Amino acid sequence: MPLPAFITQTRNHKPIPSRFDSTLCEYRPLLGSWLIRMALLLNWHEPSKGEGWPSIFNDDDFLAVVGLDEDEFQSNSRRRPTTSQCRKILLEQLQVLENEELSPDMPLFANIALFDQLLNLGESGQALLLFAALFDLFPTFRDAVSSRCEKTSNPHFLRILNGLTGIPEAEFKTVCSHDGALTAAGLLKINSGTVDLEGKIDMIKGLNGVLLNQHDSVEELSSRFLRKASVPSLTLANFPHLGTDTSALLDYLGNAVEHRTAGVNILFSGKPGVGKTEYAQALGRKLGVDLYEIAYSDSDGDPIRGESRLRAYSFCQRLLTNSSNAVLLFDEVEDVFPNDFGFLKFLFGGGGDEGGKQVGGKAWINRTMEQNQVPSIWISNRTWQIDHAYRRRFDYSINFPVPPKKVRMTIAQHHLDVFDPPIDWLERIAGNEELTPAQLERAAKVASVAATNDNQRARELVEQTLQRSITLLDQRRMPARNRVWTGYNLDWLNIDSDISRLIEGLKKRPHGNFCFYGAAGTGKSELARYISDELGLPVIVRRASDLLDKYVGESEKNIANMFDEARQQNALLVLDEADSFLADRRGAHQSWEVTQVNELLTQMEAFEGIFVCTTNLMDKLDQASLRRFSFKVRFEVLKPDQRWGLFCQELGRLGGNIGDAEEWEPQVRRLERLTPGDFAVANRQFELWGEGPTAGELYELLRRECEVKGGPTSRIGF
Numbered sequence: 001m002p003l004p005a006f007i008t009q010t011r012n013h014k015p016i017p018s019r020f021d022s023t024l025c026e027y028r029p030l031l032g033s034w035l036i037r038m039a040l041l042l043n044w045h046e047p048s049k050g051e052g053w054p055s056i057f058n059d060d061d062f063l064a065v066v067g068l069d070e071d072e073f074q075s076n077s078r079r080r081p082t083t084s085q086c087r088k089i090l091l092e093q094l095q096v097l098e099n100e101e102l103s104p105d106m107p108l109f110a111n112i113a114l115f116d117q118l119l120n121l122g123e124s125g126q127a128l129l130l131f132a133a134l135f136d137l138f139p140t141f142r143d144a145v146s147s148r149c150e151k152t153s154n155p156h157f158l159r160i161l162n163g164l165t166g167i168p169e170a171e172f173k174t175v176c177s178h179d180g181a182l183t184a185a186g187l188l189k190i191n192s193g194t195v196d197l198e199g200k201i202d203m204i205k206g207l208n209g210v211l212l213n214q215h216d217s218v219e220e221l222s223s224r225f226l227r228k229a230s231v232p233s234l235t236l237a238n239f240p241h242l243g244t245d246t247s248a249l250l251d252y253l254g255n256a257v258e259h260r261t262a263g264v265n266i267l268f269s270g271k272p273g274v275g276k277t278e279y280a281q282a283l284g285r286k287l288g289v290d291l292y293e294i295a296y297s298d299s300d301g302d303p304i305r306g307e308s309r310l311r312a313y314s315f316c317q318r319l320l321t322n323s324s325n326a327v328l329l330f331d332e333v334e335d336v337f338p339n340d341f342g343f344l345k346f347l348f349g350g351g352g353d354e355g356g357k358q359v360g361g362k363a364w365i366n367r368t369m370e371q372n373q374v375p376s377i378w379i380s381n382r383t384w385q386i387d388h389a390y391r392r393r394f395d396y397s398i399n400f401p402v403p404p405k406k407v408r409m410t411i412a413q414h415h416l417d418v419f420d421p422p423i424d425w426l427e428r429i430a431g432n433e434e435l436t437p438a439q440l441e442r443a444a445k446v447a448s449v450a451a452t453n454d455n456q457r458a459r460e461l462v463e464q465t466l467q468r469s470i471t472l473l474d475q476r477r478m479p480a481r482n483r484v485w486t487g488y489n490l491d492w493l494n495i496d497s498d499i500s501r502l503i504e505g506l507k508k509r510p511h512g513n514f515c516f517y518g519a520a521g522t523g524k525s526e527l528a529r530y531i532s533d534e535l536g537l538p539v540i541v542r543r544a545s546d547l548l549d550k551y552v553g554e555s556e557k558n559i560a561n562m563f564d565e566a567r568q569q570n571a572l573l574v575l576d577e578a579d580s581f582l583a584d585r586r587g588a589h590q591s592w593e594v595t596q597v598n599e600l601l602t603q604m605e606a607f608e609g610i611f612v613c614t615t616n617l618m619d620k621l622d623q624a625s626l627r628r629f630s631f632k633v634r635f636e637v638l639k640p641d642q643r644w645g646l647f648c649q650e651l652g653r654l655g656g657n658i659g660d661a662e663e664w665e666p667q668v669r670r671l672e673r674l675t676p677g678d679f680a681v682a683n684r685q686f687e688l689w690g691e692g693p694t695a696g697e698l699y700e701l702l703r704r705e706c707e708v709k710g711g712p713t714s715r716i717g718f
Helices: 028-041 060-066 070-075 083-098 107-119 122-137 139-146 154-165 169-175 207-211 218-222 240-258 276-287 306-319 343-348 362-371 405-419 423-430 437-450 455-472 499-508 524-535 554-569 591-606 640-653 662-669 676-689 695-710
Strands: 188-190 201-203 226-228 265-269 290-294 326-330 376-380 396-399 512-518 539-542 572-575 610-615 631-636
Touching: 028 060, 028 083, 028 122, 028 139, 028 154, 060 070, 060 083, 060 139, 107 122, 107 207, 107 218, 107 306, 122 139, 122 154, 122 169, 122 188, 122 201, 122 207, 154 169, 240 276, 240 326, 240 396, 240 405, 265 276, 276 290, 276 326, 276 376, 290 306, 306 326, 306 362, 405 423, 405 437, 405 455, 405 524, 423 455, 437 455, 499 524, 512 524, 524 539, 524 572, 524 610, 539 554, 554 572, 554 591, 640 662, 640 676, 640 695, 662 695, 676 695
Parallel strands: 265 376, 265 396, 290 326, 326 376, 512 610, 512 631, 539 572, 572 610
Antiparallel strands: 188 201, 226 290
């Protein structure tokens, strides 16, 4: 393919001495000729007042680019040439430069031709991209221009481009507009204000490294900006808690790809590590589409951030326009959307955007999202900084919760089964309510590398790695071994409701406010967790200490945020020590005590999920608040048969001799204040001693626990 007409070429190969390296020297005929044309166009060759040559003849950068000998002008520094003489020198050198041959196979020209195939640039678009590339790729050329070029308006910029290439200004006006191929694709950004020529045009980060490398095809060039998404390690079956979303997205994305529907945008949000990217990859695999990811770094390995990534997204949309089976994955997008910071924007400059039409502006982003030809999945760790004007452009969104325990269990098995783990060990690992799939995957990676052929050591490393990760991320620590009895058994609850029937009802309609009340240690909080496991819902547990704040109004905000978090995660919400917030308002001494109760009651009424309050002090609750609870479940101390059954279970689990227990049965049955929580205390003590108890030792410890309950009931729930 021959060079465009605006790049002159002949057959003469006369060499020109150069201060450039060999790579840059190849392009100097074009650099030098354009610089001379710019000098003549902008009258840089006219002598100024006083003696000596015009400044361009004393500028090392200018002379190096055009190939003139600086010694000639320095030896005649006191000579005052005329404008005609200066013009003649430049024209003669221009002729020399234009006699130099430029091959269309040189990487810069060949790549611009490939971009023409991709974007249908036309001659004016190719010329504009070439001008931007020369400025960006060759600092000596840029410095020679910037040191003397005055502020440049749009009309002035068009005249310069016309003077360099001979292409009509009207064509450049079209290609420089917001709808021009290069600007719409995000490759170039044209500053519409009056600025230095150097700042008039901005090329997307990373493009400079691409333009000087050889690419044999459009596909090879495209691979510098796009990559096929990784093969997922999980399948959609690992995300059963997103079943309704999965069904909707399989239908929507499948039909959108088939019918080439424009403007399809899906948003996945949620904290890091909850499986957003894995889910997107699994979704793409199930659909059988070609899922592409936008590159995170440029050709030098430097990260691409902010607006540059948004422009890269727009360009990738253009690259995939003709693909009939593509979906685009745009990860970590929280930093690509612009924010209006009002006063700060005014202070530090933010005008000249003509209503956001420029590349990266609001109107440009909105148009890009509305017109994108390739369905896109956007992934963000947070959405609070994304303006509502952009959020409205997403057709469908999922806020990813930390997976519920059953799902965490399947993911733990997926990553950790290779270490032959006991089921109770896996259950304890999965019992951490904040543990994410990414943490499990990384822990498995550490263990598999560090402990080959030693499963016991591998499991120890998994726990150690997870504990370090939990500390780093300020998460709650993993449940300790043997803190409470193994598993959870409804037989050890003494309550006045049919829990099995209640759970079946909640499976059909997961909504309601519940008050679990009764003595400390009777299993109120644990029953709430059991219900969440049975329903396959994540559980959020908050205590008064998590919500109370010393500043007026902050506790109310914390209460509202608690309910918002439960909505976002579709979680069962548990408030322990609810009497701290729902105390009778008739006894309130401060206004904020009343507002806290009001806020909690308001949030309860608006909440459409399952909300459980636990309290040891039912008689202290506000009477109006009690009417808000659909169910009030009373928890009593263990019945005699339950006392004896749980005693035998725990004695055996702790390594004691059950055969010696029979003589203690009458005494155990008479422990009238005994609760499941007392056995948890016993477990902790025997775990510390490291010895299995005798039946007498276990009884004596439980007796002492019951004995200390002679005073007021503790406010600390079990």
